[in-house]
Amino acid sequence: MINPGSLAPDRAPFRKAASLLALVAGSAVMAPAPAAWADTMAPWYMPAADRAAQFAEFREDFRRTVIEFQPFRAELNGIGEDGTPLRLISLNPYVNAWFVLETGEGRSLRQWHLENAAPELFTIALSEDGRSLQIESEAGTVTCAPWEGELEAAAAANIPYSPICEQRMFLRNQGSGSRTTREAVTEFLRGYVPFGESLINLIKDTLYEDAYLTSAQTMDEAEAGAAVALLGTADLRSHPVMRSNLRVDLVGADSTAMEAGSWYAVQNAPGIYASVVQPGMVSQEVLSVSGANGLDGVENRSDVHMWAFDMSRFDLRYEIGTSHPEVDWSPRPSGAGRDYNLPGPDGFGTVDPLNMTGMLNPIFMDRLAGIFAGGFKRDHGAWRLTDFAYTNHGHHYGFVVNGVVLSRLQPGLATLYVLQDGTVQMETWSEDLDFLLPHIRFARQNGTPIIEPDENGVGVPGSQVRSWMGGNWSGSAEAQLRTLRSGVCMRTIEGRQFLQYAVFMSVTPSGMARTFQAYHCDYAMLLDMNSLDLTYSAIYPREAGSEDFDIVHLDRRMAESDSRHRDGTPMGRFIEFSDNRDFFYLLRR
Template sequence: MRGCALGLGVAIGLSAPMAAAQGIAPPDGATIAERMARLGADVPGSIWAMQPFLNTDEVTAEDGTVFRLNSMNPYVNAWFVLEIAPPGGSSRYYHLENADRAEWQVSLVQDGGTPAIRVSGTEDEEGEEILCAPWENDGLAEARNTGLPFAPLCEWALFLRNPVTGNRTTREAVAEFLRDNVMFGDSIVNLIKGTFFEDAFMVSSEGLEIEEEVDGVALLGEALLDRAPLMRPYMGFDLVDADGGMQAGSWYEVDGAEGIYASVMQPGMIANEVFQVRGANRLDGVESRADVYLVAFDMAEFTLGYEPGTDHPRLGWSSRPSHRHYEGRGPDGFERADPLVRTGTLNPTFAESVAAIFTGGFKRDHGAWRFGDYATFNYGNHYGFMVDGVILSRLWENLSTLYMTHDGEVVMRTWTEADNSPEVLSTLQFARQNGVPIIENGVPGSRVTSWGGGNWSGSANADLRTLRAGACTRTVEGRQFLIYAYFSTATPSAMARTFQAYQCDYAMLLDMNSQEHTYMALYQRAEEELEAQHLVTGMAEVDARGSNGQRIPRFVSAPDNRDFFYLIRRE
């Protein structure tokens, strides 16, 4: 058994489900059913009412202080809210995050009559246990005063999530913290990962060795183009065998980034057979000549994660729909996630293995319908999202949804009413909705040509052509690829034809209108720094600069107000 300290690290597992050890178990079936009914009501009313799987440990100290540890979703075993309620006083709340949800179980116990948090290993780590009381000796206050978005507690078994803003002081503090404690080989994170948790990242499959021998470039093949000229794009990645340029529609390995591939084309090059499929408008001369950059990730090599920004997407009302209820400040009845804390920053234990990041979806104000039938029901169909098993905004049927399950399965598809069930929701790690399909079952979605019906945004004159980003999934011979696409200017129809040409199974819009909103970067290690390679050079200008003039990678070291997806390399 080990004591409590603001100490150094443990390794982390991203997507494994909770093991049956000494943690907080899910509630019983009757409780879940009752809470699901509340979640499906017109107005759930609070962040607590949105969590059907929430369960709580409670102990009382000798002085009458009540300690409650709320596991927001025991199936995910990631987010906890510690409530400390002194007799006759106001409760204080602290948002805690499990540093290794695959290995650590968290509970509240009486240790010789004194309340304590117990962090215990799973059955595979039997005997490993930490008892700590971070509220003693001003431990919680000390962690909060660090100003870090993730402040370590209990020998790094837990983090206190702190509210932060994206100012220079915070960014530099985070960057310094990562350099001193987390990154580049000599950290305690790696030491413990190599001892207690040396097998935590192992992936075992009889077919895996054969799959690794299949070249990703060969699997992806070539896009369906009628013309494939040699192009010289302004792409910020170093590519293998692309010194003389890139053949349109072909895929190239990113140098030093196994499992990541890049391609370039223009929609006007797409094969006529693609245009013969109905469902999209004709392309104009501008978007036909506009470059599209694509980046493919072999999901056998990566795990996907999602983190909301400090501010966006918000939880209150979008200004767009006129069909609202009047029982709350948002479609779910509230506009703030308190006591949950949104950091807009990558968890520091992922910093050594992060491979790529790209921005998420629309802000809340743009993430609902103003026109068309979807504006008239479900309060305008605000795009929903969930993180670490915690529902922050309800998921609505008919909307494009990118999600991941506990076992690491990444899925992009249209949400259904049947999906809002405990059987489905209990399997989710995260989910993010953004509009309606661009591609569904390999063909253009039914609303690609409808400006208002698809909520595609653009100008008031329905001029849909602008800078856009989107993503799709494609499975080739049982191997899944997640493909990010950057359109220098395009309508939804040009996006649909492009994703068709690349033989995507399903595609959805991400964000649009600026390189800040369509940001995408890959990460590689260079000596003692994390080096970002941006898809286009203008995206580098979005990164903050420290007082020494060096770039501070957005989302990794710099808290941001926008949400983002990140890819963690499997080990």
Template sequence: MTQKVSRWVRGVAISAIAGGLAPVAMAQVEPEASAETLAAQWETYNQYAVSSVMELAPMRAAAEVATPEGGTIRLTSLHPEVNRWYLLEVTRPGQGTQRFHLENADADTWSLALEGGETPGLVIAGNGGQEVCQPWDGAPSELGAAAQSGLPYAPVCGQKIYLRNRVAGSRTNREAVSDFLRQNVVFGDKLVNLIKGTFFEDAFLEDAATVEQGDAGDAVAALGVARLDRRPIMRPNMSIEVIGAEGGMEAGAWYAVDGAEGVFASALKPAYIANEILSERNGANWLDGVEQNADVYLVAFDLGQFELGYELGTDHPGLGWSSRPQRSGQDWNLAGPDGISRADPLVRNGMLSPSLTSRAVAAFAGGFKRDHGAYRFSDYATFNKGHHYGFISNGVTFSSLIENLATLYVTVDGEIGMKTWTEADNAMVPDLRYARQNGVAVVRRDPETGQSVPGNRVNSWGGGNWSGSADAQLRTLRSGACLREIDGRQFLMYAYFSSVTPSAMARVFQAYDCDYAMLLDMNSPELTYMAVYRQNQDGDGLEPMHLSSYMAESDPWSDDGRIPRFVGFSDNRDFFYLLRKE
């Protein structure tokens, strides 16, 4: 424990009073926590259950000042190294406490602190200077007006901070949000959300026309080509435009995406995969004739050029219990597997921060909602509270990461990884910025042979919690992601499978030599949504290019055409996003 705590507090000033806050007499008070406080918070974090999501932020640090009328103002940084989310609590005598979830509009530039004295204020420092604002003062106060604005992100303190407001995903006041984006955000005029598609097997199966001979243009040299026995030319049903494929795309080859540097696209059918992969009896089933000819579309991102982030939807995934595992004993007295079912006092608003919009390159749906994100069958249903999938956003754990589950994560230092979570990995939690779990490994790198091989539960419907139909028919539309390192360059691949089983997913990821791959979501283009963004022809907005043309139906219409999900309106589903590095 001592070694862990010493790592956590690097760069953080330690209060002279163990566990205490900086003294009120100081003119400026920065959020800080002592080693003893951090140790106590970590101990609470690891309890069987907690009473608030705040207790799932073990790195939190606080500052507090008194007000002249006898109240207090408390500022809590949810994770000082992430420096994005803060909880502001204003307590007035006889009026109780108001709580505001704030987001730092530029975490790389601004830092937040409190100023005491006769006129307490919120100090925003950066770029060699600082300014002080009092957003809680006045009638109405700036915070009060922001809370009534109807905006998912309402600017305060000169737009250096946003108040995160509760909104209804897919039902937000579009006119108010559109006006705000149009006036305050680069590309704001072209940026929303939507509703659901239809669920049934093979409904969105795509079978592109192919030509055995043809010139598909040059493949992207850095990624090479997939291991296939046939390389016909495909004309896929994707709206992503690539360079050098005027006559179609050669199966398994990679092409640079037009207007999106560092992004590449590929397509194939599982039937083309090398027989040496398909014939292996290493944990994957034989592929049937339908999935052999179902289109698979992929996009790869050179992670040397991008940051990866993760945002929760307004509703999904939830924090309560899934209906799948059986509960026993004290679990029946808990609101959820972590003891909570709500994120209060924090706000989930299902939308990319407006301050990040100008750097947005892509977004894709995150994964299963809570009811499907736990085990009903197999051994995993019988321990770890049924293995509810965990997730972390901006350094705050909303649902604990569970061992045995496939996990995509980002550290505070920007390292991106994907692995099967272990009990020992829990020591990484204080250093995590984002994480999302979803099922078990689709493929992994065999440490002995160095080969990409199927995960050990790929052919088990209940054992992998692969879902599908009630009678265990596994073939359906699915999406997944994998990481691959090539000569020191790391790539994140997102794959859209128009109608496959987990076994077919594994064979595809093997053909692309993935180090590790995991399932994301399934059953409809809305739930497997993925779009790459580029500037439109007028240079005043973002144009979405969808991995499958069916996904465009998830973007609602505006006067200027369709507006991409996640970027301009709150959505009820969680999502990953990629930003171009500054």
């Protein structure tokens, strides 16, 4: 049964985190904490001493499950009407997104991975008598007992996200990517607006209000021009007109004749901008900054395609694939960097009973703006040599999904993370940032920085850009350091934040650094490499008021990674079928 003391949350840790975050972000003023951050803790209160002990265990090395690994988990116990024992585990009550429901015990134990449809709105708990799930929001309270048949039906539906409890929650089913599953998901997508219309309207009206409707409008040329002027042009020695494999409708321009280093607003995609360049066009002033190697002739002439996203308009989110990145050992670490007594560097070698869908939740389709592929798979996501190979279990790249730490964030690694309030940050992780962990909703690490700020806050080549092993840069299948690569950078202009994603057709880390330097990036990191399916990116323009959207790839050849419906129309990767690789996605606010 529920402990009555659970209704008195300790909010001091959040207030401290908010205050420290203001210092980390360099902001003089921090907005008041969203009410949901504190309110969602109410049913999940845990004494401070217990929380501290649980977090201390998180830092230790021993065999455990991914659930036992979670440093902020809390649980409520109850019993069903038929006497079935119930345990509801919130994997991170601060983030309030993922839960594991356990029904039965012993050999009859079943574990169900549940997702809150709107963590910002819904508080999930067991009812006071412990006999049902209780979902509270400003719209009222919904109670349900999905273990009385609804969970079984949701599992049998064979779709990655199966709605339960009046669409307030989803049962997450493991994605497979099979043709049968793809068709099942397609049918689900075709009907998602009728089934989820009340939920979608609730999210819009309660969470975004007029801001959601405003951001859905097409920008006029004056507004687009103002943003383009703010972005400025890259620091190049010349700005020739380029014809590239980027084919997109632009505001007031033709994508077949884009001036190198300039930004162009994308038609019917407010807040998204496109640019093309080649590393050999970078100015001598940029090249004179130390920290990168010289570029060869091939690298100088290789095309770079880039999106910029105005983050005042978008929420950034992250999902891992059905297979990658994994949580077991990379084969790279050895000696002191590997503990053969553990199935993985964090004490577990599988995420069971959690289910990785490998695709976007379809309720977000009407808000979807863009997607880009994630980072290295586990095999390549750790060090083979240098001190990083022999400490912290080889510094496996960490990642967090919906507040659940699936792999520890390692100090010294480039990290892109999103806080619960939507704040997006890129920086090199350190233990000084661990206080943020309760409120990190999404995070992904991938090597060391391509660009990092100098003592004056100006972006310069990262300290390991010239070190192949030090930066763990990897290469092509032929062991060539120059290869197709993707990367992401953050740039803040007059307090306005832009996230820039780029695909480089054939470069070294030095070529990436020089290009991101020329585009005035504050911080940049590598993502994946070697093929267009591993560096996949697409945006989804749509006319104002229309449910239909186009799929526009950063390189038109990326369309080969998409599948096809039976009628031959494109089936978008990550959004209409499960994929084995991880990805980031941007939703309109």
